[in-house]
Amino acid sequence: MKKSKQFWVFAGLAIVFYAAVQFAISGGFLNNFYSNTLIFMGINIMLAVSLHLVIGITGQFSLGHAGFLAVGAYVAAIMTMKLDLPFVAAILIGGIAAALAGLVVGIPSLRLRGDYLAIATLGFAEIIRIVFLNIDYVGGAAGMQVTHLTTWTYTFICLFVTILVIVNFTNSRHGRACIAVRENEIAADAMGINTTYYKVLAFAIGSFFAGVAGALYAHNFYIIQPANFGFLKSIDILIYVVLGGLGSLSGAIVATILLTVVSTFLQDFPETRMILYSLVLIIVMLYRPKGLMGKLEFTDYLKMWMRPKGGRQHEQ
Amino acid sequence: MEWLQQLINGISLGSIYALIALGYTMVYGIIKLINFAHGEVFMIGAFIGYISITGWGLSFFPALLLSMAICAVIGVIIERVAYKRLRNATRIAALITAIGVSLLIQNGVIYIRGAQPAAYPEVFANKTFNLFGAQISTQAILILSVSVVLMIILQFVVHKTKIGKAMRAVSYDAEAAKLMGINVDNTISATFAIGSALAGAAGVIFGIYYTKIDPLMGVIPGLKAFVAAVLGGIGIIPGAVAGGLVLGVVETVVSALGFSLWRDAAAFIILILILIFKPSGIFGKHTREKV
Numbered sequence: 192m193k194k195s196k197q198f199w200v201f202a203g204l205a206i207v208f209y210a211a212v213q214f215a216i217s218g219g220f221l222n223n224f225y226s227n228t229l230i231f232m233g234i235n236i237m238l239a240v241s242l243h244l245v246i247g248i249t250g251q252f253s254l255g256h257a258g259f260l261a262v263g264a265y266v267a268a269i270m271t272m273k274l275d276l277p278f279v280a281a282i283l284i285g286g287i288a289a290a291l292a293g294l295v296v297g298i299p300s301l302r303l304r305g306d307y308l309a310i311a312t313l314g315f316a317e318i319i320r321i322v323f324l325n326i327d328y329v330g331g332a333a334g335m336q337v338t339h340l341t342t343w344t345y346t347f348i349c350l351f352v353t354i355l356v357i358v359n360f361t362n363s364r365h366g367r368a369c370i371a372v373r374e375n376e377i378a379a380d381a382m383g384i385n386t387t388y389y390k391v392l393a394f395a396i397g398s399f400f401a402g403v404a405g406a407l408y409a410h411n412f413y414i415i416q417p418a419n420f421g422f423l424k425s426i427d428i429l430i431y432v433v434l435g436g437l438g439s440l441s442g443a444i445v446a447t448i449l450l451t452v453v454s455t456f457l458q459d460f461p462e463t464r465m466i467l468y469s470l471v472l473i474i475v476m477l478y479r480p481k482g483l484m485g486k487l488e489f490t491d492y493l494k495m496w497m498r499p500k501g502g503r504q505h506e507q
Numbered sequence: 508m509e510w511l512q513q514l515i516n517g518i519s520l521g522s523i524y525a526l527i528a529l530g531y532t533m534v535y536g537i538i539k540l541i542n543f544a545h546g547e548v549f550m551i552g553a554f555i556g557y558i559s560i561t562g563w564g565l566s567f568f569p570a571l572l573l574s575m576a577i578c579a580v581i582g583v584i585i586e587r588v589a590y591k592r593l594r595n596a597t598r599i600a601a602l603i604t605a606i607g608v609s610l611l612i613q614n615g616v617i618y619i620r621g622a623q624p625a626a627y628p629e630v631f632a633n634k635t636f637n638l639f640g641a642q643i644s645t646q647a648i649l650i651l652s653v654s655v656v657l658m659i660i661l662q663f664v665v666h667k668t669k670i671g672k673a674m675r676a677v678s679y680d681a682e683a684a685k686l687m688g689i690n691v692d693n694t695i696s697a698t699f700a701i702g703s704a705l706a707g708a709a710g711v712i713f714g715i716y717y718t719k720i721d722p723l724m725g726v727i728p729g730l731k732a733f734v735a736a737v738l739g740g741i742g743i744i745p746g747a748v749a750g751g752l753v754l755g756v757v758e759t760v761v762s763a764l765g766f767s768l769w770r771d772a773a774a775f776i777i778l779i780l781i782l783i784f785k786p787s788g789i790f791g792k793h794t795r796e797k798v
Contacts, residue, residue, distance in 0.1 A: 246599075252599050252602070299779070299783050300779070300782070300783070302783070303782055303786060305598050305599070306539075306541050306598060306602060307737075307782055307786060309541075309602060310541070310733065310737070310778065310782070311778070311779055311782050313730070314734075314775035314776075314778045314779050315775070315779065317730075317771065317772070317775050318772050318775050318776065318779075321768070321769065321771055321772040321775075322772070324768065325768050325769060422726065426606060426610065429603070429606075433603055437599070462614045462617045462618045462622075463618070465610055465613075465614040466611060466614045466615060466618060468610065469607045469608070469609075469610035469611035469614065470607075470611060471607075472603060472604070472606065472607030472610070473589060473604055473607040473608060473611065476593070476596075476600050476601075476603050476604040476607065477589070477592050477593070477604065480593075480596050480597065480600040
C-alpha cells in the first residue's frame with residue numbers, strides 16, 4: 192500500500208517534469224543544444240541503469256556494455272533505414288536483438304567469475320564491434336547513415352519504462368535472488384537459488400535496455416560507426432555506475448546526470464575530460480570504494496531525513 | 508616455403524606479446540590483479556626509446572636499457588600510488604582502479620604531446636637473409652634475440668635469486684611469506700619493476716618493428732598480451748611465453764589467409780574459447796574453489 196503511494200508520487204513528478212520540458216521545447220524556451228543534452232542524458236541514464244542491474248544488483252562485472260549498445264543501435268538503424276519499419280518497432284527489435292546477444296554472451300561466460308568474466312565480456316564486445324566493422328551492409332568502418340528520429344518524448348517514455356522495470360525487478364523475488372547471488376554466490380547456490388538462471392536473466396534484461404538505449408542513440412546522431420562502441424564507451428558507462436555507488440540505482444542516475452553535464456561542457460577538450468574521468472575513478476576507488484551513495488537509494492536518505500531518530504534499516 | 512615465412516613473422520610478433528604478457532602474468536600471480544595499466548607502460552617504453560634515439564642520439568642498446576629502467580620506476584610508482592591501498596579491497600575496486608590508471612596515462616600523454624603518431628627511427632640497416640626460401644630481416648632476428656635473452660634473464664632471476672624466491676613465496680601464500688620474514692611490499696614492488704621493465708623493452712622493439720608509435724598503441728597489444736597470459740595459464744611464466752607465441756602465430760596465419768580485418772577478433776575468440784573450455788589455461792592446473 193505504502194509502496195504504491197510512493198510509486199504514484201514518483202510517476203506524478205516524472206510526468207510533471209516531462210510536461211515541463213516538452214512545453215519548454217515546443218514553446219522554444221529550450222534551444223536545440225539543451226534539448227539534445229537532455230536526450231543524451233536520458234540515453235546515458237538508461238545505459239547506466241541497465242548496467243546497474245548487471246553489476247550493482249547481480250554483482251556480475253561486465254566490461255562489454257557498449258557491445259549491446261552497438262547491437263541495439265545497428266539493428267534499429269537497419270530496421271528504419273533499410274526495412275522502412277516505424278521507429279517504435281525499431282526500438283523494440285533493437286532491444287530484443289540486444290537481449291538475444293546478451294543471452295548468447297551470458298550463457299557461456301557467466302560460468303566465469305570476477306576478473307575472468309570482465310575480460311570475457313570485454314572480448315565479446317570487441318568481437319561484436321569487429322563484426323560490424325566487417326559487414327559492408329552496415330557501411331563497415333565508414334559507418335551508417337541514420338535519420339534523426341529520437342525526440343524528447345521517445346527518450347522519456349523509454350527511460351521511464353526502463354527505470355520502472357528495473358526497480359520492480361529489483362524489489363521482486365527475482366531481484367532478491369540476484370542480490371543473494373551478488374552477496375555470496377556459493378551460499379546462494381547452496382540455498383537452492385538457480386544462480387546461472389538469475390545471472391543470465393539479469394544479463395538479458397540489462398542488455399535489452401542497453402539495446403533500447405542503442406536504438407535511441409543511433410537515431411539521435413546522423414551517423415553511427417563501430418568506433419563509437421569501443422572499449423572506451425563501456426568504460427564511460429561503467430564510470431556512471433561506479434561513481435554513483437555499486438548497487439544504488441539513484442546513485443547511478445545522479446552520477447550520470449553530473450558527468451553528462453560535465454562532459455558536455457568539456458566537449459571541446461576530450462583529453463581533459465578523460466583525465467578528469469580517470470582521476471575521478473581512481474580517487475573514488477581509493478577513498479570511497481563503494482561509490483558516492485554506496486548501496487543506499489535516494490529514498491533512504493529521505494526517510495532518514497524525515498525520521499532522524501529512526502534506525503537506518505536499509506544499510507547493510 | 509610460405510608457411511615458414513608466416514611462422515617466422517608470427518614468432519616475431521608473438522615474442523613481443525610474450526614480453527608484455529610476462530608482466531601481466533607476474534603481477535597477476537602475485538597480487539591477483541589484472542594490471543590494465545601495463546599496456547600503457549608498454550606505450551611509455553616505446554616513447555622513451557623514441558625520445559632517447561631521436562632526441563638524445565643514443566644507439567639501440569642504451570636506449571633499450573634506459574627505457575627498461577624508466578619503465579621499472581614508473582611501474583613501481585603506479586603500484587605504490589594506486590594499487591597499494593587496495594591490497595585488501597574487492598577485486599572489482601582494484602580492477603576499476605587499474606582501468607583508471609590506464610586511462611590517466613593514455614590521456615596524460617595525449618595531453619602533453621598530442622595524439623598524432625610518431626615515426627620510429629631506423630636503428631639498424633635492414634638486411635634480409637634467405638633461410639630455406641623464407642626471408643628473415645635483421646629486425647626479426649634482433650627482436651627474437653632480445654626477447655630470448657630477456658626471458659632467460661627472467662627465468663634466472665625467478666629461480667636462482669633471493670628476490671625470485673621471495674616472489675614465488677608471496678605468490679604462493681602472501682600471509683605465510685610475511686610470517687617467514689619476507690618483506691611482502693618490497694617483493695610486490697620488485698615484481699612490478701621487473702614486469703614493467705619487460706614491457707618497456709617490448710615497447711622499444713615494437714617501435715622498431717612497426718616503425719610507428721602513438722599514445723593509444725598500448726590498448727590493443729595490452730589486451731592481446733593479457734589474452735596470451737590467460738592462454739598459457741595466468742600466473743605461470745613459461746605459460747605467458749607459450750601463449751604469446753601461439754597468439755602471434757595464429758594472428759599472422761589469420762592475416763595471411765586474407766582475413767586481416769578479423770585479426771583482432773581472432774585473439775578474442777581464442778580468449779573466449781579458452782575461458783569456456785579450460786579457464787586455467789594450457790599450463791594451468793585445475794583448482795577447486797574454496798567455500
